[in-house]
Amino acid sequence: MDLILDSFASAFLxxxxxxxxxxxxxxxxxxxxxxxxxxxxxxxxxxxxVISFEKFPGKRIVITILNTLLALPTVVIGLFVYAFIxxxxxxxxxxxxxxxxxxxxxxxILIIPVVAAFTIAAISRIDERYRxxxxxxxxxxxxxxxxxxxxxxxxxxxxxIAAYGRVISEVGISMMLGGNIKGFTRxxxxxxALEYDKGSFTLAxxxxxxxxxxxxxxxxxxxxxQGRIRx
Numbered sequence: 001m002d003l004i005l006d007s008f009a010s011a012f013l014x015x016x017x018x019x020x021x022x023x024x025x026x027x028x029x030x031x032x033x034x035x036x037x038x039x040x041x042x043x044x045x046x047x048x049x050v051i052s053f054e055k056f057p058g059k060r061i062v063i064t065i066l067n068t069l070l071a072l073p074t075v076v077i078g079l080f081v082y083a084f085i086x087x088x089x090x091x092x093x094x095x096x097x098x099x100x101x102x103x104x105x106x107x108x109i110l111i112i113p114v115v116a117a118f119t120i121a122a123i124s125r126i127d128e129r130y131r132x133x134x135x136x137x138x139x140x141x142x143x144x145x146x147x148x149x150x151x152x153x154x155x156x157x158x159x160x161i162a163a164y165g166r167v168i169s170e171v172g173i174s175m176m177l178g179g180n181i182k183g184f185t186r187x188x189x190x191x192x193a194l195e196y197d198k199g200s201f202t203l204a205x206x207x208x209x210x211x212x213x214x215x216x217x218x219x220x221x222x223x224x225x226q227g228r229i230r231x
């Protein structure tokens with residue numbers, strides 16, 4: 001019990017003193033998570049609009065696949081990307097393995113289905129008359145999409161926030177593709193796993209406190225925008 005209390009006390013002291021190693025780890029986590037979320041938003045939001053607006057054979061199957069991918073294990077994506085960027089892979093000459101770029105690629109693949117599926121859900125709540133009215137008034141497809149985006153913006157923002165919350169707390173992709181290299185690819189989750197294996201809990205607990213704070217903040221934002229949707 002004394003070990004736990006001492007670890008928590010040291011962890012809080014580390015957080016408030018902004019320990020250099022801890023700050024470096026947090027910076028890497030925020031960087032790769034933010035970039036992967038931005039990329040996923042740039043791909044997932046238009047993909048959600050296309051699937052929502054266009055009529056094509058197998059549309060229901062595509063939506064079902066997207067919903068299935070929401071529960072895709074991170075280690076599966078890590079293994080899949082590893083096969084392509086390892087030395088024997090197609091993209092081996094690019095030397096992406098064990099870099100932040102590799103983590104970003106894996107995380108983006110993880111959350112693109114999240115953004116797309118949540119965007120589809122947000123658009124489905126918008127009255128169909130908005131789109132029909134815009135088309136009747138002479139709006140083109142891009143202008144019509146913009147009208148729908150403005151009406152569904154809170155749901156779409158909530159989708160991006162949910163995606164960010166998913167990647168900042170994942171460990172499989174970061175460990176498999178980043179290699180947990182100190183000062184370069186070590187994220188909060190991989191550092192916590194390493195410190196646990198070493199039997200050193202102070203840094204792990206400090207990072208856990210920071211990670212829980214970020215997750216709590218993400219959930220607050222998510223519920224805020226969900227409330228705006230309902231209102």
